[in-house]
Amino acid sequence: MKTRILILMLFSSFLVLNSCTKDEEATKPVATATPTSQTITSGAATSISLTSSVAATTFSWTVVQAGVTGATSGSGSSIAQTLTITGTTSGTATYSITPTANGTSGSPVSVTVTVNPAASSAKVTYTANIKTLLASSCTPCHLTGGTHPSKWDDYQTTKSKISGILDRVQRETTATGFMPAGGSKLSAENIALLKKWVDDGLLEK
Secondary structure, rough: HHHHHHHHHHHHHHHHHHHHHHHHHHHHOOOEEEEOOOEEOOOOOOOOOEEOOOOOOOOEEEEEOOOOOOOOOOOEEEEEOEEEOOOOOEEEEEEEEEEEEEEEEEEOEEEEEEEEEEOOOOOOOHHHHHHHHHHHHOOOOOOOOOOOOOOOOOOHHHHHHHHHHHHOOOOOOOOOOOOOOHHHHHHHHHHHHHHHHHOOOOOOO
């Protein structure tokens, strides 16, 4: 009889423990981050909303940033931090967010924010940008006093010839017609500047 009572007591204890475990799992908060990833431009703020399956859940996060400043650990129901790249290329900030409810923590979720360089809002003009670029790269042939009839220190001539200029500076250095003849290929940044001048309307000043 005593043996049967002992067995019943142990079985009851097992049921209670098992029930507690299931209750804990049921109340364990699950975090949802919206959006699950984000892309912003340098100098803009993140906008990440945090919600949970369990009422009264609180959220805390840590962050690892690469090529970015402005990301910090914190807590709250949203992440709104202004991020800025430290160089000229894109960076990232990866947030690890942990939900907590009724003293129980749920599994962390991650959100990666990609921060891209901000596009320049300034218009490219011949006087401010292009004349100096071509003068330093195409001397002496295409400057006043040079041997070539087309002169890149003249706005109207440069404007009328920009399609040919872009074609030639983008050729391989061994290709016929490559410019600057006998010189080094223009950098990707300088070629992009010439293209932006076209996109901006071939402005003089």
